[in-house]
Amino acid sequence: MFVDQVKVYIKAGDGGDGLVAYRREKYVPMGGPAGGDGGNGGDIIFKVDEGLNTLMDLRYNRHYKAKRGENGMSKNQHGKNSAPLVVSVPPGTTVTDSASGEVLADLTQHDQEAVIAQGGRGGRGNVRFATARNPAPEIAEKGEPGQEREVNVELKLIADVGLVGFPSVGKSTLLSVVSAAKPKIADYHFTTLAPNLGVVQTKDQRSFVMADLPGLIEGAHEGVGLGHQFLRHVDRTRVIVHVIDMAGTEGRDPYDDYVKINHELYQYDDSLRNRPQVIAANKMDMPDAEANLDAFKSQLEEDYPIFPISAVTQTGLRDLLFAVADTLDTIPKYTLELEDEKTEEKVVYKHEKKSDAFKITRDPDGAYVLSGEKIEKLFKMTDLTREESAQRFARQLRGMGIDDALRKRGAKDGDTIRLLEFEFEFID
Template sequence: MKFVDEAEIHVAAGSGGNGCVSFRREKFIPFGGPDGGDGGNGGSVWLVADENLNTLIDFRHQRRFRAQRGENGMSRQMTGRNGEDVRITVPVGTVVVNVETGETIGDLTAHGQELMVARGGDGGRGNINFKSSTNRAPRRATPGWEGEQRTLQLELKLLADVGLLGFPNAGKSTFIRAVSAATPKVADYPFTTLAPKLGVVSIEPHKSFVIADIPGLIEGAADGAGLGIQFLRHVQRNRLLLHLVDLAPMDGSDPAEQVRAIERELEQFDPELLGRPRWLVLNKADLLPEEERQARAEAVVAELGWTAPWFLASAISREGTWLVAQKAYDFLDSFRVRAQEAKDVSEDVRFGSGELQPPPGTVDH
């Protein structure tokens, strides 16, 4: 299926039904007083995250969504029926932005999560609401409120634990094939990967993580060059970045300078990305004589002044790739442990140390 990670849609909630002006008229009760009911509320528009979707391509065919209007109020104090809501399914990882204001309305990061993007209008009030001691026969009712309308920009950010960075042809697609069951296209020309691919790396039963093959970046990507910034957003969700670099580029370019070029693009797009844990994977070691590989790798690391973990690997022959995958899992596992400990500490602070105490103001019976 074609990957589409941006879409613009227009949503319109239903307006509320109008209030009713009516008077009770029955045999022997010629002046029964007002009995006009309220209008029903208009339907709202919701976005619902669905883990079974991985693209926004459906919005290329349908861009406008409108919820049902509420029914008008009726006599005998009958309230109009509420309009039905509209629920639109989107992939998990969708960010919703109001086009008119640029405001981020919400971020759908879990399966089944719902987000109201347009609220239905309230129903108008019938004339029974305006009866008073001085006005026994009001002929006043209010119309329903208009439902909200918005133009929304949907942006899909992949939810992956590990993201692969690197220039086109750095070997990212081959690497993800080596460590997971994903089968992205592999060829010896730039921009083989035109859409992000996800793979699940299984270390052993019940121990796995998700890795994303992100299309290659070039200098100027943050300004839209090459494949532009449309794929840079995907690295913002990764807990760990694996920076792949060709240890023996065919054009004779400097691997260290390629690393610096990617770093400049990350910093320009989002300075926080440079602070994200990032490991260096010196790939395509098989293209060098065995006695030269280690020395060449150490020279690149020294030139960069690299202090984070680094690995020597060959994705095509799978040398060193499994070690990277195992170390990545250990890192992610420790990250989860630290996150749980922080959560536990937060709960202790909230309820007091030692045994959990009930919140203030509650009574223990």
């Protein structure tokens, strides 16, 4: 089965905790601070492996967690950073944050990589908090939590050539006779439910990847039929091979078919007008095909090359494939559509928008509730069991303007303040 869309949960490693420790030396009863920093947690990296062509591996493993950093150690030794967790994906993979819809990466070339979730920074050990006034502080940070998110991983086929046409015109049959692919073939509509890929080799040893796409019908661009979700694959093919049932075996007019399919393509994406097209006039082994082809040629306005073929009797294929390979030789490897996308490099990785540092709400019992990414992170990195750490945390809250904001909201001495699972009293 061809897999092209998977949702996975990823969690980068948390940073290791910083340590509170002191030097112990002969004749020095209480030495200076010696607690090292925690190591950084592992990132989660998506990396292109051009040997892959499906997202099958991700389907079987929906959870990815990178290791946390090592805790800081005594004698001011840093904990080890954790290695990133590398997830291999095929070229043509895009990664989107499920919650925000933001595109995190668009990976197209071999070995290209992008950090999809950032590991947490290691917490600082007490060495780093020493000052002239406080030479032996009892403060260490806990590790920063690693980023976690759910992402949509989507594979757009990077096929050089896409076979496009009405159902049952012989797209799968054609792919099956020009490549080693074994798509299902039958005389009912929508036999092909997912794209099939095949590597085609021409008689003069050129090769390209051909995709057999599900049949399109009128209204496909608005979601009618099955073709719609695969129209986007057409977007990334460099050449369109438009397959037409020239025998009109189902009673439709071949030229009419041609016009309707192109209309669907251009409604979906107008720039497809500029995509090179080669017409494969199929089923030429049938009685009326010759006459229909003459009529078709006289109506055709565009100067796309036409190749009369029969997929079933395997005639005319050599010239068709030569023409496709010749056309491919004239266009760069990655599609035009890709080139005029926003970036020169194909990786997009934006850091999240800065959210508000904190928010104050009220619980039904009257307590003030603090929330927000920054304040919660600060909280998680604070070891509240240590008096000095707790005092530092209180100073940080003040520095962020939280005390003032609480006062403005009406908080009085002794009121309850809640932050995640923690409660404390407001002291004015």
